[in-house]
Amino acid sequence: MKILNSALLEFFLSSTGVCTDTRKIQAGNLFFALKGPNFNANALAKEALEKGALAAVIDDAAYESGDKTLLVEDGLKALQDLARDFRITLSIPVIGLTGSNGKTTTKELLFSVLSQKFHCYATAGNLNNHIGVPLSILQIKPNHEVAVIEMGANKQGDIKELVEIAQPTHSLITNIGKAHLEGFGGEAGVRKGKGELFDYVAQHGGTVFLPKDKNVVHEMSHERGINTFVLADEAMPTKLIEAKPTVTFSCADGSIVKSHLPGIYNFENIQMAIAVGKAFGLSDEACRTGISSYLPTNHRSQFIKIGSNQVLMDAYNANPSSMEAAISHFAETENNPKIVILGDMFELGDLSAKEHELLGKLIAGFQFSKVLLVGEHMQHALINLPQAYYFPDKFGLHNWLQDNPITNSFLLVKGSRGIQLESVLPFLES
Known part of the structure; x- marks a missing residue:
């Protein structure tokens, strides 16, 4: 049956979650039939329903098969609109982060630190694009107290699209470097594209976390007139002892923390994670535990x-x-x-x-x-x-x-x- 995007929220709230892969369907899921260059998941709607889906969202009337197929104009847009509508119902802090390098590691560090005090949700794996971000938002449960949403981009406009879905209350950019130069059109394009996260903050408010040392990320924040920010290493000062083979640092109280991450570049990510933890009321000890207990996986450092x-x-x-x-x-x-x-x-x-x-x-x-x-x-x-x-x-x-x-x-x-x-x-x- 034909359905308005706004009505999907009621179906979602009565479901057991969203799924886009019939191989992973669980009873009560709301199935979204997304299309790609080489596939048309509309053809799998019937299979999803047979496997126990609550309903299947399709955008091709040829695959309608009763009241459990929900016809929309565009399946991907319907998924994104649903995530945006659901985000509005959430009252928890949402931390949005992007950057050329280190964003997934920083996201994992944030999760490890914040989990010392809160029931935290963080983007699973690398679900950080125009499909992954809405799926991530829709995985936030009523008992989550804070969410960390990673946002990736290949070209200008990508981050703008994602922040309008995630609507972050807190934001950080790990760094600006030579990544996806083809799509962004050079380093200046990377800066502009990643800066769309700060554009959102400038328009809607919120808190920005900035690296300890002044760099291009500081410039991007200043250019947009952002006044509500937290500097890394202020609330809990740290001093690098060594970065090889892994980062070891000391704290103001004399304690020594040994991480499982290599490189000075990861020390900067660690400082950002601690800054977020302190801003959210964690003790120094909880921040140290969050850092030292994090073990990198998935072939990242x-x-x-x-x-x-x-x-x-x-x-x-x-x-x-x-x-x-x-x-x-x-x-x-x-x-x-x-x-x-x-x-x-x-x-x-x-x-x-x-x-x-x-x-x-x-x-x-x-x-x-x-x-x-x-x-x-x-x-x-x-x-x-x-x-x-x-x-x-x-x-x-x-x-x-x-x-x-x-x-x-x-x-x-x-x-x-x-x-x-x-x-x-x-x-x-x-």
Whole structure:
């Protein structure tokens, strides 16, 4: 039956949650049949109902099959409108965060810290886009006391769309770097696109969390006249002791905190998480516990023991900024021999060749035992790395590793998500 988007809220509130995948349907779910370039989930509406869905939201009348199929103009827009309508019913604080690098790690740190006091919800996995954010909002339950919503973007306008759905009361931008340059149209476009989060704050109010050291994020806040902000490291001052292999820092009371995250760049993420915790009334001890108990997973800044090798697995994503930070940190560690396995950086557009060439120049400045480069774009890094091993695809790398086993080494594995470099792990077990 034809239904207005506004009426979907009643169906949702009587459901057991939203689902977009018939393989994961649970009894009482509200199924949304979303369309993509290569699929039309409208054809699965009947299957969803047979598996126990309360109703199926479709946008193609050809698939109507009774009162349990709810026909809307556009399934995705209906999902987004439902999330926006549901968000309005929530009275809890919602922390919205974005950034070129470190946003998922910061989101996980926020969850770990805030969970010391509150029943906290945080974006699951990487559900941070135009589909993931509405799904995340719709997963907030009545007993949640605070929510952390991660927002990703590939182009200008993306964050604007997401903040209008999530309507954050608190906001932070981890940093501005060289990410998704193709979609944003360069670094200035990244700054403008990510700044859409602060545009929302300027128009609707709320609290902004800013890094300790003044940088471009401070400038973006000042440009918009935002006056309600919290500076990292003010409420609970910290001092870095070391960042290798993982971040260890001291607090004003003399206590020492050892995290499971490597690199100075992660110390900045830690400081932001503590700032949020203190602003929400957590004790110093609770903040310390939240940081020290967080264990990175999903191949993000994750230490893995593989046979006789120690691997710093950071293969979830990569861009010029995150590559430089990870490689520079890795080079400073005391472990030897050190080997880097690096995959293509995607979504750089016309700047791809130049950025990969610059990456090769960066690597050439360090003394790594071996440099293994994977992917079509990485060939441009060879201009500055004539001694590097190069493989057009990861399967060539797999074969080489089988013939040339690596043992007793410390390895950094990093590349964009599309190249899936975690596939090398089974070949490092020698």
